[in-house]
Each structure stands twice: as C-alpha cells, then as structure tokens.
Amino acid sequence: MAGVIPRYRNAKHAGEVLGFRSGLEEANSKHLEKHGQPVLYETFKIRYAIPLSWHTYTPDFRLVNGILVETKGRWLMEDRAKMLFVKVQYPDLDIRLVFSRGKTPISTGAKTTCAEWAEKHGMKWAEKLIPLEWLREPGPKYSPEEALRRGPVGYQEIFEAQRKVK
Numbered sequence: 001m002a003g004v005i006p007r008y009r010n011a012k013h014a015g016e017v018l019g020f021r022s023g024l025e026e027a028n029s030k031h032l033e034k035h036g037q038p039v040l041y042e043t044f045k046i047r048y049a050i051p052l053s054w055h056t057y058t059p060d061f062r063l064v065n066g067i068l069v070e071t072k073g074r075w076l077m078e079d080r081a082k083m084l085f086v087k088v089q090y091p092d093l094d095i096r097l098v099f100s101r102g103k104t105p106i107s108t109g110a111k112t113t114c115a116e117w118a119e120k121h122g123m124k125w126a127e128k129l130i131p132l133e134w135l136r137e138p139g140p141k142y143s144p145e146e147a148l149r150r151g152p153v154g155y156q157e158i159f160e161a162q163r164k165v166k
Contacts, residue, residue, distance in 0.1 A: 057086050059095060061130065065139030068093060069130055073100040075114045077107065084121065092147035094140035097125040 020026045020041070029039045059068040072079065087095065102115030102125060118125035126134075142150065 055082070055085075057082055062144065063130070063135060063139070065135070065137055066094065066143045067134055067137065067139055068095045068144060069098055069134070070095060071098045071100075072114070075099065075104070075106050075117065080106065080117065083123075087121065087123070089152035090147050090150075091153055092140065092142045092150055093144060095123065096134065097123055098130055099125060099127055102127045 020029065025041070029041060032039055060071045061069040063069065070083070083095070083097075086093070097114075097118050099114045099118075102118075103113050106112050106114055106117050112120075115125055115127075124134075140147070
C-alpha cells in the first residue's frame with residue numbers, strides 16, 4: 001500500500017528481509033530503530049546518466065552553404081538518439097534529413113513516422129532527394145566549423161574535466 005511505512009521486528013529482521021549488503025548498513029538500521037525511526041531501506045530508485053563518452057558523427061553531405069544533410073533509409077533508435085544529442089549540443093549546426101520514405105514508421109509497430117519525428121524535433125526533412133531550395137538558401141548563421149568551435153552547449157564543465165584528465 002502506498003504511504004505505509006514497513007515495520008520490522010528489529011534491525012536484524014530488517015536486514016534478513018531487506019538484505020543489507022554491509023555491516024555499516026545494518027549498523028545504521030539498528031541506530032535508526034534505537035531512536036524510534038522506521039527502517040526505510042532502499043525504498044526508491046534514482047535514475048541518472050553515466051558521464052559522457054566521446055563519439056563522432058559524420059553527416060552524409062555538406063552543402064556549399066553550410067547546411068548538413070543526413071540521408072536515411074531506416075531511422076533506427078540509435079540514429080535518432082545520436083541526432084538529438086548532436087542537435088542539443090550544437091544548436092548552431094543546420095542538420096537536415098532526407099528519408100527514403102517519410103511515411104515509414106520509425107520502428108515496427110510505431111505510430112510515429114520518420115517525417116513526424118523530424119517535425120516534432122524541429123528538423124527540416126525531405127523525401128528521396130535533397131531539395132533544390134536547400135541548395136539556394138544562404139545557409140546557417142555560423143559555418144559548421146564555427147559552430148564546432150563554439151563548443152557543445154551545456155557540457156562545457158564535463159568536457160573541460162575530461163580534457164584535464166587526459
């Protein structure tokens with residue numbers, strides 16, 4: 001039942017039921033019990049991300065105006081995640097998608113299509129071929145090289161710490 005605090009006969013019983021992994025855990029359980037506190041051992045979980053690891057993404061095409069184009073037949077989960085990581089970390093890059101078929105679901109049984117995914121994430125997309133309009137556009141404010149020099153957004157502290165370790 002939600003909100004009910006489990007009670008144990010004693011700290012030793014809590015250890016047997018809950019499976020303490022160390023003497024320190026068991027000692028603190030006894031300490032809590034001695035002071036009239038319930039033993040709430042491992043009652044919830046916290047999700048966290050493992051720190052960054054370095055990866056490289058190579059867009060399929062770079063247009064003369066600085067627009068980057070990724071062509072996709074299958075839009076796998078790993079590809080979608082990679083694209084979001086790159087998009088978030090380098091918002092000054094103009095990366096666009098060309099799908100072999102925009103109406104294809106992103107995975108078997110999915111209701112979301114490749115085109116819908118791109119639109120949801122604010123990415124321009126096309127079907128089959130790079131649109132001629134993309135070639136005629138002036139391009140992004142920053143060249144891809146300038147965008148990379150500006151560095152990944154939101155990860156400066158982590159990248160600096162990793163550089164110092166190397």
